Amino acid sequence: MSDLVTRLRRHNWRITPQRRVIAETLEGSHVHFTADEILERAVERMPELSRATVYNTLNEMVALGEVLELTLDGRSKRYDPNADHEHHHLICEGCGLMKDVHAMADPVDWLPGDERHGFAVTRASITYRGLCPECQAAQS
Amino acid sequence: MSDLVTRLRRHNWRITPQRRVIAETLEGSHVHFTADEILERAVERMPELSRATVYNTLNEMVALGEVLELTLDGRSKRYDPNADHEHHHLICEGCGLMKDVHAMADPVDWLPGDERHGFAVTRASITYRGLCPECQAAQS
DNA sequence: TCCTTCTTTAGACATAGTCTAAGCTAGGAT
DNA sequence: ATCCTAGCTTAGACTATGTCTAAAGAAGGA
Incomplete structure (x- = not known):
């Protein structure tokens, strides 16, 4: 199951x-x-x-x-479907290919108190963008 | 102008x-x-x-x-319009209010090499989510 | 079995965005 | 000044994505 x-x-x-x-x-x-x-x-x-x-x-x-x-x-x-595993996303700007990735630290910790505007910040997700190997090869 | x-x-x-x-x-x-x-x-x-x-x-x-x-x-x-200033976004999950915010670290630096899948990673943006002060008050 | 509630369905509707064909505008060449 | 050309703007048709509605279908409890 x-x-x-x-x-x-x-x-x-x-x-x-x-x-x-x-x-x-x-x-x-x-x-x-x-x-x-x-x-x-x-x-x-x-x-x-x-x-x-x-x-x-x-x-x-x-x-x-x-x-x-x-x-x-x-x-x-x-x-x-992986709502139970903390992860972020890496997207190719050429072809749209998407990968799940894991960062070395929690980005919530990088937001200083004076940048929170009184919000109760609960989570953060990072979207990385770049070119996948195929699109790098196609470009050169 | x-x-x-x-x-x-x-x-x-x-x-x-x-x-x-x-x-x-x-x-x-x-x-x-x-x-x-x-x-x-x-x-x-x-x-x-x-x-x-x-x-x-x-x-x-x-x-x-x-x-x-x-x-x-x-x-x-x-x-x-602020494409020339690096910043991220903080969004209220209650009312949709959005603020521009600045983080203390560049998230690109926190993505290990073996998590890059051969991509040339050029940029990253963080979306913070939480509740704004008004929505926190309304909830309690 | 019957009743109630939840689920599914087809299709209408809503919203966001793109495309097309026609007309308009501005600047360069003569 | 006039013409030409390239680029810009326009209205409205079209496409894509997602939601809503009303009716029919299933499933469990009394």
Whole structure:
């Protein structure tokens, strides 16, 4: 059984066949899909699955805190099933390739008190940008 | 004359009345507007200004590197005229209020070599999230 | 079995952004 | 001054992404 499904079950969230397919599709890949990409792949296993269910289900998993919503390119949201592991993202400005990465320190510690404007700061995520090896080669 | 217009002129970019109004609207505020918010405000000064021109102009200013495009909420892009000052963003999860902030360290320095996956990493931006003072008060 | 509640579905709707084709403007050449 | 050309602006159509609605479908409890 998928780890994400296990985590979702703990919230007393009913695991329907549709939700299971969506969760397994999300977790089965190591790239971060958009909602429509998940729909496209999930429909191969369950042809009658509807677009609305995919969007609803993803939003609910985000609300439960078990999936992260990423808005890194301004086009469409992407979904990351690793909500339980602290990580950041590295994106290629050439082709859009995205990798999960880990920094050596917590960026919350780098924000001085006088820069917090009275906020209760709870988390921080870093978006690294650069060129992947293929795009570096293509450019030279 | 606005600083942004000065920077844009250096690119041999024709400063038309429309572009001037858009640049000044963008720079005149200390919040980061969406394209439609800029249109709404710019139209007060130039009623015949079109939506397409605002979108085209903002995209060109981003391409010239003089304006940053922010995709922090997944709804719409926001535009930040301070492309020449390194800074990050602090966002209230209650009301969406956004502040520019400065960190004590450069996050690029905290990404180990074996986490770079061969990328040439050029920049990094941090998104801090938390609750602003008003939303903290409302919650208790 | 029946009832209630939650889930799913198709399609309409909303929002954000891009594209197209036409007309407009400004500066350079003559 | 007039023409030419390149670039700019415009309205509106179009696309992509995401949300909402109303009705039908499933699932568990009395």
